[in-house]
Amino acid sequence: MKIKRSERMIDMTYYLINHPHELVSLSFFAEKYDSAKSSMSEDLAIIKKRFDAQGVGDLLTIPGAAGGVKFVPKLSQADALRKVKRIATMLSESNRLLPGGYVYLSDLLGNPYILKAIGQIIASKYADEKIDAVMTIATKGVPIAQSVASYLNVPFVIVRRDSKITEGPTVSVNYVSGSSERIEKMALSKRSLRRGSRVLVVDDFMKGGGTLNGMKSLVEEFEAELVGITVFAEGKFNGERQISDYNSLLFVSDVDLKTKTITVVPGNLFNEN
Amino acid sequence: MKIKRSERMIDMTYYLINHPHELVSLSFFAEKYDSAKSSMSEDLAIIKKRFDAQGVGDLLTIPGAAGGVKFVPKLSQADALRKVKRIATMLSESNRLLPGGYVYLSDLLGNPYILKAIGQIIASKYADEKIDAVMTIATKGVPIAQSVASYLNVPFVIVRRDSKITEGPTVSVNYVSGSSERIEKMALSKRSLRRGSRVLVVDDFMKGGGTLNGMKSLVEEFEAELVGITVFAEGKFNGERQISDYNSLLFVSDVDLKTKTITVVPGNLFNEN
Numbered sequence A, B: 001m002k003i004k005r006s007e008r009m010i011d012m013t014y015y016l017i018n019h020p021h022e023l024v025s026l027s028f029f030a031e032k033y034d035s036a037k038s039s040m041s042e043d044l045a046i047i048k049k050r051f052d053a054q055g056v057g058d059l060l061t062i063p064g065a066a067g068g069v070k071f072v073p074k075l076s077q078a079d080a081l082r083k084v085k086r087i088a089t090m091l092s093e094s095n096r097l098l099p100g101g102y103v104y105l106s107d108l109l110g111n112p113y114i115l116k117a118i119g120q121i122i123a124s125k126y127a128d129e130k131i132d133a134v135m136t137i138a139t140k141g142v143p144i145a146q147s148v149a150s151y152l153n154v155p156f157v158i159v160r161r162d163s164k165i166t167e168g169p170t171v172s173v174n175y176v177s178g179s180s181e182r183i184e185k186m187a188l189s190k191r192s193l194r195r196g197s198r199v200l201v202v203d204d205f206m207k208g209g210g211t212l213n214g215m216k217s218l219v220e221e222f223e224a225e226l227v228g229i230t231v232f233a234e235g236k237f238n239g240e241r242q243i244s245d246y247n248s249l250l251f252v253s254d255v256d257l258k259t260k261t262i263t264v265v266p267g268n269l270f271n272e273n
Helices: A005-018 A026-032 A037-054 A075-091 A113-127 A141-152 A210-221 B005-017 B027-030 B037-054 B077-091 B112-125 B142-152 B212-223
Strands: A056-061 A070-075 A133-137 A156-159 A170-176 A183-189 A198-207 A225-235 A246-254 A261-266 B056-064 B070-072 B131-137 B155-158 B170-176 B183-189 B197-206 B227-234 B247-256 B261-266
Touching: A005 A026, A005 A037, A005 A156, A005 A225, A005 B005, A005 B037, A026 A037, A026 B077, A037 A070, A037 A113, A037 B005, A070 A225, A075 A246, A075 A261, A113 A246, A113 B142, A133 A210, A133 B056, A141 A156, A141 A198, A141 B112, A141 B142, A141 B183, A156 A183, A156 A210, A156 B037, A170 B112, A183 B183, A198 A210, A210 A261, A210 B077, A261 B037, A261 B131, B005 B037, B027 B037, B027 B070, B037 B056, B037 B070, B037 B247, B056 B261, B070 B112, B077 B261, B112 B227, B112 B247, B131 B142, B131 B212, B142 B155, B142 B197, B155 B197, B155 B212, B170 B212, B183 B212, B197 B212, B212 B247
Parallel strands: A133 A156, A133 A198, A198 A225, A225 A246, B131 B155, B131 B197, B197 B227, B227 B247
Antiparallel strands: A056 A070, A170 A183, A246 A261, B056 B070, B170 B183, B247 B261
16 A cells, blocks of 8 residues: 555554564665665665664664564663663652651552663663563563563563462472572573573562572573563672562662661663773 | 655654654644654655555544544454454364363464454554553463453563462452362452553453453452453353353354364454444
């Protein structure tokens, strides 16, 4: 069906945004719009230019017979930092303070805009790596995993502390919960992850890193490969963390129950190095 | 900044898709592109036409000084049914069968495309209603709630069976778990839902409806209003369900352990009436 360029731009933009990290051949568009591949190339060059200008991501061109274009969502470091600072301001509202110095963050992890931002930022960090699956642990990690997975266009898997009959056979590991020093158990459905998968682990909050270390062991149990660990926020921790190689979007550097102050700064994802 | 129409189409499409159910004034675009409101109207008319043609949703025009446009994601019933039938085929694969006649569906609820489809279908059903929040129960309801919430552009809240210190004060209700006839407890953080909120309840799977009935009570405890209940799949249930007013995308009409057959058909959302 032949339509005008301005009209094609709408369709193609919609299509590409909904198929991130997916190779789309020129012929696909050429057939769809009954047009020459050369005009499709021109169309895509315009889209690439606008995606660049808006800081939305890259439109990669893969040459050759098996080639095409691939939309890779990617936020610039500056945009990511701007978004993270806005979230940091929200996270430091004093009414989030809970007994024991915990910080309430469930509303942020149920907000579509914030989840999109978190997903974009984490997916940008791993945009150029091969990722087969995103792993997280129930419950609050799930929205983060889902958002990251949607931008990377890969499935996500949910590790559970309780094992449910609806998961089928599971593989489980024991781990040391950092806060209580108790030995706990986490399990993942056996069929949810293939051997050799390249896995990105995400979670909402890290203190001692025990839970993340557990997921790391689980990745090993599946004979899969850990690509990275990224948390939404890390808290202050006195002592040695169980993991050292991780990224955080936010760092809750101080919680003062007396003055009711929560201090939040950008996490180590934004450290210069 | 003045750019060509074909270029504006890309930016505007991206913007609208990322701000569903949000009123965007003509002046917003006019200022952004240093153009007359009349040419913005022309641009938006083209976008509206293409969104219609692609079955992506409506671009509503709200006239008057406080007016503008609003993108309402909406799948046609035919598109929804086509997608649901594809999911039904996947759900009826015999290797999903678990002991006790349970059906494994975690992989589907971790697949970005399927979650998008589920979100679009449920959000389409409630596109013309005022919804303030989507409610679900941990764990497998979460991805569904998140996807629906992202298309409706409202927050989602997660009810839990265990109460966590990081949730702050909670409101809890008891409910009768249909499958085991046990009395159980579910809780929701007090600060997560405002009085008078209009709530859409979603979940992954319904048998007796006990869990959904619990969420219904919880909505009442919050003095909020229940707009509807939609589940991804309902199973066969011998006896009277605890709720009668619900929608399902899929109906697992039969599970035969002997022949290892799972029969799945479109749910009551697609009943003619």
